[in-house]
Amino acid sequence: xxxxxxxxxxxxxxxxxxxxxxxxxxxxxxxxxxxxxxxxxxxxxxxxxxxxxxxxxxxxxxxxxxxxxxxxxxxxxxxxxxxxxxxxxxxxxxxxxxxxxxxxxxxxxxxxxxxxxxxxxxxxxxxxxxxxxxxxxxxxxxxxxxxxxxxxxxxxxxxxxxxxxxxxxxxxxxxxxxxxxxxxxxxxxxxxxx
Numbered sequence: 001x002x003x004x005x006x007x008x009x010x011x012x013x014x015x016x017x018x019x020x021x022x023x024x025x026x027x028x029x030x031x032x033x034x035x036x037x038x039x040x041x042x043x044x045x046x047x048x049x050x051x052x053x054x055x056x057x058x059x060x061x062x063x064x065x066x067x068x069x070x071x072x073x074x075x076x077x078x079x080x081x082x083x084x085x086x087x088x089x090x091x092x093x094x095x096x097x098x099x100x101x102x103x104x105x106x107x108x109x110x111x112x113x114x115x116x117x118x119x120x121x122x123x124x125x126x127x128x129x130x131x132x133x134x135x136x137x138x139x140x141x142x143x144x145x146x147x148x149x150x151x152x153x154x155x156x157x158x159x160x161x162x163x164x165x166x167x168x169x170x171x172x173x174x175x176x177x178x179x180x181x182x183x184x185x186x187x188x189x190x191x192x193x194x
Contacts, residue, residue, distance in 0.1 A: 015114065025118040026064065029110035030056050030103075036134075037102040040151035041094065055092045055103075062087065063107055067121035077128035078163075082156050098133070098153030105132035109176060129176040133162050137179065140186045141166070 015021065019028040034052065062084050071077040085100040095103075108129050111119040131137060138147035142165065153159050163175070171178050 019110070025114045026060055026111070027056070029107050029114065029119075030059050032110055033103050033106035036106050036132075037099050037151065040099060040149075051092045051094075055088060055095075058088060058091045059103065059107055063104065063111075066108065066125050067111075067119060071125050071128055074128050077125060078160075081130060082160075085156060085159075096152065096154050097156050097159050098149070098151045101130070101153070101159050102132055102134060102150070105130050109179070112176065126176060127174045129174065130163050131166055131175050131179040133159060136183070136186060137162070141179070141182050 019025075019032050021028045034056070066080075071080065081104065084104055085097055088100045088104065089095045089097070108122075109132060111122045112126055112129070114122070116123050131141070133150045133153070135147060135150060138144045138150060142162065166175055166178065173181070
């Protein structure tokens with residue numbers, strides 16, 4: 001039997017359900033990615049809203065270049081990614097690499113989820129995208145029994161070891177696609193509702 005709901009209608013519904021798209025899809029991805037790590041951010045500054053807005057503006061400007069320019073290779077993207085994390089931390093000094101990578105990587109992941117019809121050019125460099133590192137990935141994808149908190153990763157080198165470790169697996173997929181596949185089947189990614 002043919003469903004009366006098209007895949008496109010379902011997709012649009014789920015996106016509207018999960019994301020605040022009133023300011024567009026770019027903003028929706030950035031803001032949702034912030035929520036993914038913000039519980040780990042201890043704010044010491046009374047100017048949190050101003051700092052967040054400044055950081056969101058930086059991410060928008062920095063990451064839209066990923067949709068407009070073609071990177072030559074993985075090394076070029078890795079250099080861009082490192083610089084993006086460093087500059088994001090410069091924008092909001094209370095962030096560390098663990099939090100910066102999560103915000104940047106999840107933004108790119110959400111933009112990729114929205115697809116090229118909503119984020120023009122997002123697939124152009126997707127083969128270079130990094131896996132967002134969090135406790136699910138540490139435990140499930142890298143089999144770490146008691147991982148150190150991802151949100152406290154202080155250096156890019158420690159963070160980048162995860163990227164390299166995954167690339168060494170040579171799965172034949174883009175790393176971000178491996179992460180999508182992993183997250184869709186990992187049983188501990190969401191709490192089970194009784």
